[in-house]
Amino acid sequence: xxKIYFIASLFVGLAMLPILxxxxxxxxxxxxxxxxxxxxxxxxxxxxxxxxSGTCWSFAGIGLLEAEVMRKTGRSLDLSEMFIVWHTYxxxxxxxxxxxxxxxxxxxxxxxxxxxxxxxxxxVPEIAYDGLAIGEDKHTxxxxxxxxxxxxxxxxxxxxxxLTPVWHKGLESVLDTYLGxxxxxFEYEGKxxxxxxxxxxxxxxxxxxxxxxxxxxxxxxQPYIQEIPDNWLWASTYNLTLEEMMETLDNALxxxxxxxxxxxxxxRGFSWKxxxxxxxxxxxxxxxxxxxxxxxxxxxxxxxxxMYSFEEIVPEKKIxxxxxxxxxxxxxxxxxxxxxxxxxxxxxxxxxxxxxxxSWGTDDHKYxxxxxxxxxxxxxxxxxxxVHKDAIPKHIRKKLGL
Numbered sequence: 001x002x003k004i005y006f007i008a009s010l011f012v013g014l015a016m017l018p019i020l021x022x023x024x025x026x027x028x029x030x031x032x033x034x035x036x037x038x039x040x041x042x043x044x045x046x047x048x049x050x051x052x053s054g055t056c057w058s059f060a061g062i063g064l065l066e067a068e069v070m071r072k073t074g075r076s077l078d079l080s081e082m083f084i085v086w087h088t089y090x091x092x093x094x095x096x097x098x099x100x101x102x103x104x105x106x107x108x109x110x111x112x113x114x115x116x117x118x119x120x121x122x123x124v125p126e127i128a129y130d131g132l133a134i135g136e137d138k139h140t141x142x143x144x145x146x147x148x149x150x151x152x153x154x155x156x157x158x159x160x161x162x163l164t165p166v167w168h169k170g171l172e173s174v175l176d177t178y179l180g181x182x183x184x185x186f187e188y189e190g191k192x193x194x195x196x197x198x199x200x201x202x203x204x205x206x207x208x209x210x211x212x213x214x215x216x217x218x219x220x221x222q223p224y225i226q227e228i229p230d231n232w233l234w235a236s237t238y239n240l241t242l243e244e245m246m247e248t249l250d251n252a253l254x255x256x257x258x259x260x261x262x263x264x265x266x267x268r269g270f271s272w273k274x275x276x277x278x279x280x281x282x283x284x285x286x287x288x289x290x291x292x293x294x295x296x297x298x299x300x301x302x303x304x305x306x307m308y309s310f311e312e313i314v315p316e317k318k319i320x321x322x323x324x325x326x327x328x329x330x331x332x333x334x335x336x337x338x339x340x341x342x343x344x345x346x347x348x349x350x351x352x353x354x355x356x357x358x359s360w361g362t363d364d365h366k367y368x369x370x371x372x373x374x375x376x377x378x379x380x381x382x383x384x385x386x387v388h389k390d391a392i393p394k395h396i397r398k399k400l401g402l
Contacts, residue, residue, distance in 0.1 A: 033311050034276055034347050036372050038355060041343035042258050043070050045078065047369030049361035051138035054107030054145070057230070058084045059359035060260045060338035061114030064209075064386060065123075067258040067340070069202055077202075080124045082131025082139070083182050083195070086175050087117045092232050093152050093171050097163070101156045104229040107145050111260045111338065111386035112235035115206030122195025123202070125188055133180035144178040210392070210402065211237040213384040214245040216325045221399045226384060228335045237384050238400050242321045246379060249341065249354075252391035259341040260386035261356065263373075264333040267381065272358075274310045275366040277373040279380050281315045313349055319379035327380065335383045345372055354378055 044067040050059050058081040069077050088109055096105040117123075131139065151174060155167045185194055193201070211226070218224045223236035240248070252259050270277040317323075327333040343355035353372040362369040389402050 034274070034313060034372070036345040036347055036353060036355075039344045039346055039352075040253055041355060042067065042253060042256055044258055044340065044342045044357060045070070045076060047357055047362050048081070048359050049138060050081075050359040051140060051361070053085075053139040053141040055081060055085050055109070055139070055141070056359055057109040057111060057262070057338040058082075058088070058114060060262075060340050061111045061386070063340040063357060063359070064111070064258055064260045065114065065118070065202075065204055067342070068204060068388065071256055072203065078126040080126045080129045080131070082179050083121075083124050083129050084114050084117045085131065086179050086182055087121050088113045089148060089175055090168075090172055093148070094168060095232060096152050097155055097167075101153065103232055105149055105152060105232075106230065107141060108230035108335070110211075110228065110231055110233070110235055110335075111209075111262065111384075112206075112211060112233060115204075115209050116233060116235075118199055118204065119206040122197070122199040124183060124186060124193075124195050124198060128186040128188060129180065129182050131179040133176075134178055141178075144174070147174060147178075208388055208390070209386055210389050210400075211235065211384045211386045212240055212245055212248060212392075213237050213382070214240050214242040214321065214324065215328060216321050217329075221401075228383065230335055240396065242319070242324065242379060244396050245382070245385070246375070248387065248392050248396060249378070249385060250344075251393045252387050253341070253344060253354075255391055257388050257391035258357075259391075261339050261341045261378075262335055262383040262385070263337060263339065263378075264327075264381040264383065265336045266334065267377075269377065270381075271310060272360070272371065273366070275371045276310055277356075277371060277377040277381075278310075278314070279317045279319070279374065279376040281317055313347060313351070316374055316376040317380070319376050324380060333381055333383065339371075341373075341378075341385075342370075351375075 045063060048059050048063070050056055062079050062081050062084065066077055066079055069075055085107075092105060092109075096103055134140070134144075148171065151171055155163065183195070185192060186198075187193070188198065213226060218239050220239055220241065223238050225231065225234045226237040249259055265277070267277070267279070269279050324333070339359070340357040341354050342357050345353045345355050347353065352375050354375070356371045356373050358369055358371055360369065389397065392400070392402065
């Protein structure tokens, strides 16, 4: 009887084996690839959508200011990116014409543009000026960008042999047509404001925010005009060691500050679809194109490789200042995209990542509009960061004279 029971049990066990193996395989499958656990997250406003506009710098800069208002007052505001864009295009056109077109004129910009406009012209809430004047429900700027460029180029050609006194007024009319006339007065939460008075109430000052980077071709701890085509304002950036730049970033997040992040996203290790940015040890070639198109060009063969499909955690390069400098000098690191770093996370192996708020919306995205950038990626591909000066460690601030 015992033998019969044993044999029956054996058959049952063998019959269950495929089920047990399938369960184990499913368990392995569940942990396959990168899985992130948030460690630190600084309060910030929701993920926006720049859609078909090259205005990431404004969305990231506004995101920084919104998080600053939240940090200082606990108040959650939705501020207008297009108010900044309107004034930036207006001033950029003046400089472009004065320099006979020998400066970049494009939708791009920098974080400093946002605080510059805020200080000079003020700021407004999104509800007072959304910049959606052409009948679209999302920002679609392709035609506007082309028209504005053609306009200023026609002015520079100067067929009248002298500039007319109304050329800039005409350009602003184009901006009004595509973005709408911005309000000189508006009502918000039962109170009347001008852009300047609203800005003053927020208590934000451009002088409190600084840009930082880490390169070897300029002196340490000195401000310099960073050589970026979109730096039309010739804004200054302070140069640190790589270790100090990363220490500042970590200190800012630890103390409750978000960090605006200008980075190169043309690497194959940057995958928006997978919500991750890494620098694999094995060399992989760059993508062509701009912004979101860059990482959509992978072939099926490339996607089948683990480093492209992100099906397993791969070793990453050890980044040095020499590597950063070489990539910058060879145009391998360019100022592609502006985002907002809002926290830190770890993967299953304990590797550290930065949680990044993007501006490409939340629809059909793995992490609802966020991505995770590894420490090596941030070390390697950061063009500059912008932070409140109080977020900089004291010993580094002293070196900068801030």
